[in-house]
Amino acid sequence: MGLTLVVSLVTMVFQYLVAIPVGIYTAVKQYSPGDYFFSGLSFIGMATPNFLLAIILMFLSYTWFGDPLLGLFSNEYVNAPWSMDKVIDLAKHLVIPVIVIGLASTADLIRVMRGQMLDELNKPNVVTARAKGVSETKILLKYPTRAALNPIVSTFGWSLSSVFTGSTITAIVLNLPIQGPVMYNALLGQDMYLAGSWLLFMALLTVLGTLISDILLAWLDPKIRTEFRGN
Numbered sequence: 001m002g003l004t005l006v007v008s009l010v011t012m013v014f015q016y017l018v019a020i021p022v023g024i025y026t027a028v029k030q031y032s033p034g035d036y037f038f039s040g041l042s043f044i045g046m047a048t049p050n051f052l053l054a055i056i057l058m059f060l061s062y063t064w065f066g067d068p069l070l071g072l073f074s075n076e077y078v079n080a081p082w083s084m085d086k087v088i089d090l091a092k093h094l095v096i097p098v099i100v101i102g103l104a105s106t107a108d109l110i111r112v113m114r115g116q117m118l119d120e121l122n123k124p125n126v127v128t129a130r131a132k133g134v135s136e137t138k139i140l141l142k143y144p145t146r147a148a149l150n151p152i153v154s155t156f157g158w159s160l161s162s163v164f165t166g167s168t169i170t171a172i173v174l175n176l177p178i179q180g181p182v183m184y185n186a187l188l189g190q191d192m193y194l195a196g197s198w199l200l201f202m203a204l205l206t207v208l209g210t211l212i213s214d215i216l217l218a219w220l221d222p223k224i225r226t227e228f229r230g231n
Contacts, residue, residue, distance in 0.1 A: 003176075007072075011167075019110045019152070022038050023116075024113065045104055050101065051170060070175045077090075117144055119148075153213050156209050179198065
């Protein structure tokens with residue numbers, strides 16, 4: 001479970017750190033070569049099966065570096081006590097799983113962020129701030145970006161659980177010692193107690209993610225706080 005949390009949290013950080021800046025860039029630079037490049041990459045990311053991408057990245061890793069980076073640790077660190085070298089080895093092996101598991105969701109978030117930003121860039125408050133001489137960077141961060149983040153933040157509830165459940169096939173292909181293959185084997189073996197416990201954990205993650213997304217939405221959007229006080 002500990003390794004599952006590490007893989008999932010790093011994947012979520014990767015998704016949002018990549019999707020939000022790229023979504024902003026593609027909206028601000030609409031129809032530029034960069035927009036076409038990232039948009040095309042997003043469609044490829046959404047269309048490519050995770051297991052196929054995992055195999056391709058393993059092949060490239062073995063071809064370029066002589067190591068397919070299977071699992072989360074090298075053989076000498078699997079049963080070794082934790083040390084800085086083991087943490088570095090874990091970080092090296094996390095690259096492929098994080099890219100494979102997070103790519104589809106990242107591509108989807110980029111499209112959502114881009115669409116929301118395009119809707120917000122020409123709103124009256126943005127035009128007024130630009131007419132008053134406010135710097136473009138300040139306008140971008142204060143108005144359209146903050147408003148465009150609302151749908152991104154609102155998806156946090158189901159994203160938190162989907163990162164766990166969506167990595168099963170990838171984990172089997174990459175031989176990752178996380179909960180996805182354990183759940184799969186529990187279903188094959190009709191272990192209803194383990195399967196039920198895992199489903200309960202997923203439900204708790206969904207509730208927790210929804211709570212976090214509601215708190216973040218209230219912080220981002222003053223209108224939500226006003227409506228809450230009014231009710």
